[in-house]
Amino acid sequence: MNLLIEEWIPVRPLPTGAMKKISLKQLLCGNEAWELCLPRDDMELSAVQLLICMTQVLLTPKSLDELKRRIAKPLTESDYDAAIKPFSDWFQMDHPTQPFMQVRGVIADKITPIDKLMPGLNDSTNGCFVNERELGEYLCGGCAAIALFNRAACSPSFGGGFKSNLRDSRWPGKDGKGGLSGSPVTTLIQGDHLRRSVWLNVLEESNTKTFQEASAQKPCWIEPIVAGEIIPAQKIGLARGLFWQPGHIELLPPVAATACSCCGCKTDLAYTAFKKAKFKYTVTNIWPHPHSPRIMINKNGEVEEKFVSFTTIAPSWTQLSRFVVQQQVSDKTEGQQPSAVINQVRNVYGVNAAKLHLMVGGYRNNQASVLERRHDVFTLNLGWDSKTEVVQYLVSLGRGYRAALYKALYVFVSGIKDVKGAGVKLHQEGEAQFYRRSEPTIENALARIDFTAPEIELGRMRKSLKQIAGDLFEESTQPYLRDPELIRTLAVSRRILHKHLKNLEPLQDKGGDNGTTEAP
Numbered sequence: 001m002n003l004l005i006e007e008w009i010p011v012r013p014l015p016t017g018a019m020k021k022i023s024l025k026q027l028l029c030g031n032e033a034w035e036l037c038l039p040r041d042d043m044e045l046s047a048v049q050l051l052i053c054m055t056q057v058l059l060t061p062k063s064l065d066e067l068k069r070r071i072a073k074p075l076t077e078s079d080y081d082a083a084i085k086p087f088s089d090w091f092q093m094d095h096p097t098q099p100f101m102q103v104r105g106v107i108a109d110k111i112t113p114i115d116k117l118m119p120g121l122n123d124s125t126n127g128c129f130v131n132e133r134e135l136g137e138y139l140c141g142g143c144a145a146i147a148l149f150n151r152a153a154c155s156p157s158f159g160g161g162f163k164s165n166l167r168d169s170r171w172p173g174k175d176g177k178g179g180l181s182g183s184p185v186t187t188l189i190q191g192d193h194l195r196r197s198v199w200l201n202v203l204e205e206s207n208t209k210t211f212q213e214a215s216a217q218k219p220c221w222i223e224p225i226v227a228g229e230i231i232p233a234q235k236i237g238l239a240r241g242l243f244w245q246p247g248h249i250e251l252l253p254p255v256a257a258t259a260c261s262c263c264g265c266k267t268d269l270a271y272t273a274f275k276k277a278k279f280k281y282t283v284t285n286i287w288p289h290p291h292s293p294r295i296m297i298n299k300n301g302e303v304e305e306k307f308v309s310f311t312t313i314a315p316s317w318t319q320l321s322r323f324v325v326q327q328q329v330s331d332k333t334e335g336q337q338p339s340a341v342i343n344q345v346r347n348v349y350g351v352n353a354a355k356l357h358l359m360v361g362g363y364r365n366n367q368a369s370v371l372e373r374r375h376d377v378f379t380l381n382l383g384w385d386s387k388t389e390v391v392q393y394l395v396s397l398g399r400g401y402r403a404a405l406y407k408a409l410y411v412f413v414s415g416i417k418d419v420k421g422a423g424v425k426l427h428q429e430g431e432a433q434f435y436r437r438s439e440p441t442i443e444n445a446l447a448r449i450d451f452t453a454p455e456i457e458l459g460r461m462r463k464s465l466k467q468i469a470g471d472l473f474e475e476s477t478q479p480y481l482r483d484p485e486l487i488r489t490l491a492v493s494r495r496i497l498h499k500h501l502k503n504l505e506p507l508q509d510k511g512g513d514n515g516t517t518e519a520p
Helices: 024-029 041-058 064-072 077-087 141-153 194-200 205-214 238-242 316-324 340-352 388-414 426-448 455-480 485-503
Strands: 009-013 020-022 034-036 186-189 230-232 248-251 273-277 282-284 294-299 302-307 335-337 356-366 369-380
Touching (some): 024 041, 024 077, 034 041, 041 077, 041 186, 041 194, 041 369, 064 194, 064 340, 205 238, 205 340, 316 369, 388 426
Parallel strands (some): 230 282
Antiparallel strands (some): 009 034, 356 369
16 A cells, blocks of 8 residues: 555545545645544554654655645645655555555564554553544554554653653653653644644655755655664754654554444454564754644753653643743753744734634553543634743633642641541542533633733633632531541641632722733
């Protein structure tokens, strides 16, 4: 299967219609409005990212105007045919010597079932997810390509000494070594249909200058990494980095089949197993992947960077400012850098920008074990790009109400001085419930807020979050009120809750005399 010419992308027409497979040419050159149709959110996010990376490599726009034209209307078939000629054998799944994202002749101690390419499907954390039975038993060529890309670019490693992806979310240091690896957060712009989503996340040429020094490099499966090689990140080109393959993987020849167990489409051949092998090399510093936000800290006068990752139960919105707000690093503050595609979209949309639909996805993992999948879409109202300080304030406000509840319940649980505590970890459950109940409030505020006059929507948000925090406090503590010794504890912790909630109100509501508020 050649991903440049054959039908492998599982889609359905908008607004409704039956699922089918289309080619990349049909997607980029057709007028139809499509959306991806896969049973797992991480596979859909990986599929759109794969399409973006392929389009970036094949058809990098020469200017912003050219990018805007391609977003607005389909590519001509002649332009597509001309663009793919230099890459005719780059994306062939069953190439005899250089198959897509694989290595020929992998020596492995055992054969690995193909479902291991899909993180969290059949391991000990499977209970965290909703997965259909035997989802990864037979993969068609398209789903196998998506799974290969996802495992290489977006997932934690196989563990046991296998290399992680190029967006490993650790502080790398100059020698490429750091703490435990994590999985990167991917942030992309969502358009009104798949073709526009792809082009909205393709960088125009002037925004790829960082990678120009190594622009002639080819992907790892065509120009393999040398064993033991020490590779400076700045020497990795755009195509090579976007399709970085950290391990040695080889799919076994496909077997006869009737349907793909993932997308459900009919297929005569399907992949059921692969071979994998450890492979050592070192990448020093950090490669500035255009689809992920980064964090910077100042360590003894030197700035270190890492990619944003999900490390706690806190939902995606708690890190939203990192996704859209650029902030310089200093001795006292942490810096942050949104992904290149988010920075570019400000120029694509211009002053008459519509709402931004921001796709956010990734895994929360413990080394090789996937604990949770994340895939969210946030809508940011008109004006988000010029009022990023409001986004930052809104997120901090939401986190503040979480903290107020957590601190009050922590006192109720632990006690204070000579006041007895309940001794049950109510604060942790309360925190989880706050995140669950507050998510619609945060999402609605982002979508509706007038960024030039935000206080009205912020007021609604405060009222809702205050109610949620108060309700959860009462629900959490109510079962313990039969214990006379906890009556005083309840009074103390409730007073602490009210104190912290009061601190989150606008200044005029606290009795301030200048009529100002805390909002930007």
